[in-house]
Amino acid sequence: MANSSVARVGRDAISETLGREIVDGAHRPGAVLTLESLQQRFGISRTVARDSVKVLESHGLLYSKRRIGLVVTAAEHWDVMSPAVIGWRLASADARGAFIELTQLRIAVETEAAALAAARRTEVQAHQMLDLAATMRRLGESEQLEEFIAADIAFHRLMLEAGGNSMFAALADVVAEVLTGRTKHGLMPTRPMPEALDAHDGVARAIAGKDPREARRCMEVLVDEVRSALEE
Amino acid sequence: MANSSVARVGRDAISETLGREIVDGAHRPGAVLTLESLQQRFGISRTVARDSVKVLESHGLLYSKRRIGLVVTAAEHWDVMSPAVIGWRLASADARGAFIELTQLRIAVETEAAALAAARRTEVQAHQMLDLAATMRRLGESEQLEEFIAADIAFHRLMLEAGGNSMFAALADVVAEVLTGRTKHGLMPTRPMPEALDAHDGVARAIAGKDPREARRCMEVLVDEVRSALEE
DNA sequence: ACAGAAACAAACATCACACCTTTCATGCTG
DNA sequence: CAGCATGAAAGGTGTGATGTTTGTTTCTGT
Structure with a gap:
């Protein structure tokens, strides 16, 4: 033995x-x-x-x-959606490819998730969203990048969960990974762009105001920036 | 033994x-x-x-x-995205809930997938898409529902694969399931609506014409119908 | 010489059993 | 009453034997 x-x-x-x-x-x-x-x-x-x-x-x-x-x-x-496989891909030689695919998935889901969240969020969630958006602005403007990313992650996680779709919620970790990874892959300015901050604000407000259409529109603005960064 | x-x-x-x-x-x-x-x-x-x-x-x-x-x-x-779990959920008492979540996921992904496909499709895929759209129109107008659904599934699968994102491609089976299941859950007219046929056509043409923006727009039309059916 | 059947063998599938390790619960001791 | 020691429950691991499937080879009859 x-x-x-x-x-x-x-x-x-x-x-x-x-x-x-x-x-x-x-x-x-x-x-x-x-x-x-x-x-x-x-x-x-x-x-x-x-x-x-x-x-x-x-x-x-x-x-x-x-x-x-x-x-x-x-x-x-492969079960490309399972966390285990995602993890392996992100640790592989083609991490960048996996990262891009994940970002595309995130883009796809988050626009819909924003609309869903606007329809389903609770009062508590509405307040938390507004708070997080405000926090992001504060941290972003004072260039506290690390804390900013943490708030960003919390914001997106909350939104994904607020929609009540468990499959969307399951993507929260993926989104966290992508948001964290953006810096490594050079897809993120050292100082968050004001437009991004405005868009987060807009999303939070629309969700709080139960306006799915507007939530989607604001999220699309956000996501458009990510898309263009991806195409560089 | x-x-x-x-x-x-x-x-x-x-x-x-x-x-x-x-x-x-x-x-x-x-x-x-x-x-x-x-x-x-x-x-x-x-x-x-x-x-x-x-x-x-x-x-x-x-x-x-x-x-x-x-x-x-x-x-x-749970690994709510893995085919195994999806299968179990669809066989559970809450099959309808699972079905709705899957439909929402499909809606989210397909708009993005249409745009991606328009950017990445091969010549062969372009032709196949146009063919399938035409086939769908023919079958839909002659009310051959079963064959219609098969063509519909092939259409969506092709589009998801043409985008080159393996995570989107992995959703082809889910989409097939959803498209098949629509009839069971009473979310589908016995005769495909002309607008839906037009939208499929539009998507195929936009993808063949390498026009991501238009592909997305047409897909959004399609998806809007699905969304409203979901809210009934 | 060739086709088909039979024997063989490789690798997983399963079983049974023994022992290790972790951890919860109990109870004893100071 | 706190803390420690002890026991037992349940999973974790290791081993060897046997079943089962299936690809390969060999043999046999025509």
């Missing part, structure tokens, strides 16, 4: 490692692994190897076939 | 059954299962029980804790 001479890794680390490798393209679609090879490589038992494989399998990264082994699947079969 | 006296089920059927039960609310969040109970109930070995649990765990439906058991998680932690 005890251990082994081979690289020993923590429990979930194995599906994590394999997931990243597959997403990264280290194993071509159609490539075959075996449980045995995983046991060897990571110094683990069949039980653990099977557990790890199950996770990857349930995200569509591979499937296991008798007498063949573990077959790596092509990207179009 | 033999069998057992207890309800014996196929391999994946167990995570399938449990997934549906959890999504359906048969196990409240915080409720605790044990591997032992699953073994008893399904007449399976620990290995299989663990395998099934791993699947549910990787979709966020539960987590396992030592000395406690398998704790069912609240809906906000």
Whole structure:
């Protein structure tokens, strides 16, 4: 028992490692692994190897076939929306591509989410939105970038949740990731543009005022800026 | 090999059954299962029980804790975008709620997808889009509903794929589900409205003509009809 | 020589059992 | 009453044996 001479890794680390490798393209679609090879490589038992494989399998990264082994699947079969796969893609060589796709998804969803939020928000949420918009303005104008981003994230999360669509709400983490990542990918000015601040204000007001059409319009302004930054 | 006296089920059927039960609310969040109970109930070995649990765990439906058991998680932690969870929700008592959320997601994504497709489509895709739009008109006007829906699905799938965003493409199955389901949920006229046919035509033409703005506008017309049907 | 059937073998699937590890609950002790 | 020690419950991991599927090879009959 005890251990082994081979690289020993923590429990979930194995599906994590394999997931990243597959997403990264280290194993071509159609490539075959075996449980045995995983046991060897990571110094683990069949039980653990099977557990790890199950996770990857349930995200569509591979499937296991008798007498063949573990077959790596092509990207179009992956669960690209699941947080795990998103994480792996963002850690891959094509992080930028993943980031762009996520941004496009965010753009698509947020315009609709703004309208939904305007129709469904509670009183409390309305106040929180207005507060957050004000906070963003304050922090943005005083160039406290880090705090600004935190407020920005809170703003978008709140909006996504206020719409009452759980699938939109589930994107809050993605949006957070994108908002954080913008700085790294050079898609964000060091000082938030006044138009962006105005647009956030507008969105908050429209949502508070239960005006879906206006909320959508303001969000579209916001999103247009993001879109154009994407096309540079 | 033999069998057992207890309800014996196929391999994946167990995570399938449990997934549906959890999504359906048969196990409240915080409720605790044990591997032992699953073994008893399904007449399976620990290995299989663990395998099934791993699947549910990787979709966020539960987590396992030592000395406690398998704790069912609240809906906000579910991987609500993964096909598996979507399937379970659509098979649950709240299928209608899930359907509405999916429709909202579809609405959000498709407007953006239309614009993207207009920017990125290949020549072949352009022709296919125009063809499908024409086919839809023909089938729609002759009230061949089933074939019409098939063409509709193909149209939307093609558009989602043409944009080159894999996350949008992954929604093709969802959209297919929604388009098929519309009839069941009484959100669809037995005869497609002429405006809808025109809008599809418009989208196809705009995409073929590489006009993202127009593609988005036409898609918005389409989507507006869906939205209003949703609000009835 | 070729087609089809039969035997073989590889790899996953499942089972049973033993032991480890974590963590909650209990109860004892100072 | 606080704190610590102890026990037990439940999952986590490891092992070896056996079942099952399926691709490959070999054999046989024509």
